[in-house]
Amino acid sequence: MTITDLVAPEAILPALKVISKKQALQELAARASALTGQNERSVFEVLLQREKLGTTAVGYGVAIPHGKLPKLEKLFGLFARLERPIDFEAMDGQPVDLIFLLLAPEGAGADHLKALARIARLLRDQDVAKKLRASRDAQAIYSVLALPPASAA
Numbered sequence: 420m421t422i423t424d425l426v427a428p429e430a431i432l433p434a435l436k437v438i439s440k441k442q443a444l445q446e447l448a449a450r451a452s453a454l455t456g457q458n459e460r461s462v463f464e465v466l467l468q469r470e471k472l473g474t475t476a477v478g479y480g481v482a483i484p485h486g487k488l489p490k491l492e493k494l495f496g497l498f499a500r501l502e503r504p505i506d507f508e509a510m511d512g513q514p515v516d517l518i519f520l521l522l523a524p525e526g527a528g529a530d531h532l533k534a535l536a537r538i539a540r541l542l543r544d545q546d547v548a549k550k551l552r553a554s555r556d557a558q559a560i561y562s563v564l565a566l567p568p569a570s571a572a
Contacts, residue, residue, distance in 0.1 A: 430496060469486045481517045486522060491523065
């Protein structure tokens with residue numbers, strides 16, 4: 420499974436304008452709803468419930484909000500680069516400007532966890548994050564996300 424198996428070019432928001440974590444989740448839920456046919460409120464609620472368990476900000480300006488939906492047929496990813504960083508209650512205190520939303524079918528199990536791990540590994544790579552921050556349009560961002568993973572050497 421590659422990142423491009425999870426996120427399509429139309430699921431990339433290159434300059435999302437939001438001022439809060441809640442607004443970011445609302446905007447992401449609206450876009451995810453439009454692309455998946457899922458109920459927008461259901462998507463938003465599942466993301467909000469997950470955030471109540473603990474922030475999905477993983478540090479270094481990156482957040483990976485995620486949740487499971489009963490009617491979703493396959494894993495779905497949505498990437499947003501924020502126009503301005505926002506407070507996402509990250510453990511390292513850094514504001515977030517790169518968000519990768521991951522939605523999974525209720526029975527996804529290990530696939531959901533593997534996808535989360537792959538996304539976290541990719542976005543924690545400082546070179547990748549730097550390229551994503553420098554990219555100004557969806558196609559440029561998609562090209563960065565489509566790069567083969569760096570070798571673990």
